[in-house]
Amino acid sequence: MLAAERRDHLLGLLARKGKIVAKDVAADLGISEDSVRRDLRDLASEGLCQRVYGGALPASPAVVGYDARHAVAPGGKRKVASAAAGLVRPGGALILDGGTTALAVTHALPRDLACTVVTHSPTIAAALLDHPQAEILLLGGRVIKRSAVTCGAAAVEAAQNVSADLCLLGVTGVHPEAGPTTGDAEEAAMKRALAARAAGTYILASSEKIGTASRFRVLPWDKVSGLITDADPHDAVIEQIKALGVEVLPAG
Structure with missing residues (x-):
């Protein structure tokens, strides 16, 4: 799965389930947890998720000035x-x-x-x-x-x-x-x-x-x-x- 496809998959999981568990996603996709964590870091840097221990949650839209x-x-x-x-x-x-x-x-x-x-x-x-x-x-x-x-x-x-x-x-x-x-x-x-x-x-x-x-x-x-x-x-x-x-x- 390409990086862009993984990104869309992760955002879809957030929308449907309200959270991401990195080890579960890694097992489902057959990739390493490190790859999932890197993807989550990228999404977090864009304000698209909030990283937490073990995964991520949807980011609040209210964190603005x-x-x-x-x-x-x-x-x-x-x-x-x-x-x-x-x-x-x-x-x-x-x-x-x-x-x-x-x-x-x-x-x-x-x-x-x-x-x-x-x-x-x-x-x-x-x-x-x-x-x-x-x-x-x-x-x-x-x-x-x-x-x-x-x-x-x-x-x-x-x-x-x-x-x-x-x-x-x-x-x-x-x-x-x-x-x-x-x-x-x-x-x-x-x-x-x-x-x-x-x-x-x-x-x-x-x-x-x-x-x-x-x-x-x-x-x-x-x-x-x-x-x-x-x-x-x-x-x-x-x-x-x-x-x-x-x-x-x-x-x-």
Whole structure:
């Protein structure tokens, strides 16, 4: 089989099965695992898959700059945001992650809602300025410009001194095996620090992120209260996530 044919075969496997196991592909094609791994490295370099131990998973389409992310599935993000906003109770305390889906949550919150919002995103804080009853606590630290959030030791330390009823986290990939993932190690660590300070943590993920993975896991599924998504509730990946004991809240 020519290299181009192997490439098409691997991409087809990702589309059909949602993952590639290198040793199984090598056995099926009668080639070495090294050849499969080289092919996967090439695909990963083009952003077409996310390499993991033993193989690969579909790559998230959401690992792009902050400005570009606004154009990715805006309708799905609005649906997810509307469902997430419904979890915020009057008088409650919310930890709200950065990102475009979290920004959509601020637009979905009632203007007159009295609540406390803790965030490490200057963009989120600014978007809440026209919510007169919302108290805003902005966690300081080093600003990662591509995501418009603060991270690092100072931000993590600040997070350790707050608590909330609810944490809403944005991610770039959601996969039954890889879990909720993101493309930056510091951002993943900050998301874990935020989640640790809330009574419940929900993952925000529009449908294009379902079944995909990025490099860094945010949380194991047993640390997640639920997943809010506009994906088909009967999608095979969603069914696998439900089987792990994760509550899936439909956003329609």
